[in-house]
Amino acid sequence: MTAALEVQGLGRRYRTRWGLRHCDLSVPVGSVTGLVGPNGAGKTTLLRVAAGLARPTEGTVTVFGAPVHPNGTEHLNRIGYFDQIHPLYRRFRVGEMLAVGRRLNPQWDDEAAHRWIDELGIPLGARVRQLSGGQQAQVALAVCLAKRADLLLLDEPVASLDPLARTRLLQVLMGTVADRGTTVLLSSHIISELEPVCDQLIILSASTVQVASPIDDLLADHRLLVGPAGDPPGVDGHVISTTRTPRQTTVLVRGSTVPIPAGWEVLEPDLEEVVVAYLANPGNGADPGSGAAGPGARAAGPGTGIVGSGADGGAL
Amino acid sequence: MADQALLRFRLDRHSGLPIYRQLVEQVRQALHLGILRPGDQLPPVRDVVGQVAVNPNTVHRAYRELEHQGLVEGQAGRGTFVRETLPGADDPxxxxxxxxxxxxxxxxxxxxxxxxxxxxxxxxxxxTARTERPRSTAGAEDARQMEHTGRTGPTNRRKGEERR
Incomplete structure (x- = not known):
């Protein structure tokens, strides 16, 4: 099955700094994938490269099996892109913006676009620049969704939306996933919002992929061990984070299979705990066996950035 | 369409229960209370997703679990229908x-x-906590899977309830 988005060895340099490096990812068709990471980690870069808005310095990017050509019609027809810069023509009226969408996009759903704008209470005659930031975001999202693209690349789509607008957007988004099997890759800082809608998660940190996994597997693979001061004896797997007080040690470990040592408690971490642990310990996340790691540790071939559980040292 | 639904789902993001389990429990509760009766149609996946903004897979998983429990049955092309009720006295x-x-x-x-x-x-x-969390399905029927590289799972991997 062709992945909706596949990147191999992807790197993007900005003068002296690498925005992304050694990225291998494979986003399955029909999945809803959350993209998390600190600001500057490369989330926006990844989305822009996938959209053809930025050119990779190294590596390859394909969307539905075809290499990304920035102005290729085939590519542009299949993707929808949204970011915080709200790609709208500021002097256009909202109605004109929708007309642009209709003329540029062969699969445009004009009825849906107008219905959403109407439900949001945004007047068609208002100029884009007169709208509030949140309203502009909503218009940009309406344009993006009305395109009926097969792959949606959304950079913090709900960041400037009020709680009701957020809920509405996610409802519409999930509706399009249910109806059309749309693939969605969306970045966000709010794990609790991503969790109900996403089935996969990518953690980008230090410009590379720390984690790329189905959320179920991610949670099944990680345990929190809580015990007295000192390290848990004889625990296998890969330690992601360790927190110590004079009396107590808490360890987040991945891929541990041995029984828990006496005197230690084992807990199931929630998704936010796991994500925060990876973000706080970017060096620890890279497991040489996982393929989702730094230089020199990449395994060959597509899909190795995506990990199920593995026999290779409890790779993520 | 949502107005005609007999049951409205609600998510508790902080409950610690996986979402699909919450949906299962809400259907079970509705059966206990007689809000849903044999022959009634469960809200279509599409409508649930429009109501509570969850991944459609999660709803599918909940409905499969209810089917596994013998409470509902999916009829191809028509929807998922209640088979059995849950009187309070028979509560296991x-x-x-x-x-x-x-x-x-x-x-x-x-x-x-x-x-x-x-x-x-x-x-x-x-x-008494299970030391296992359910894994995502590795089945071919679910098209929304990460591609695995063919590695076998760790020895403690068991099939079990799916999380979502």
Missing amino acids: HDELRQHLGEWMQRARRAGLEDEAIDALVVEAKRS
């Missing part, structure tokens, strides 16, 4: 509930306040 957790009530009375007589009771419950839960 009745005995547990009764024992819990007796224990609670003893705890109160021993002078335990809510906090102390909660602490005992948490400790008991933790000491």
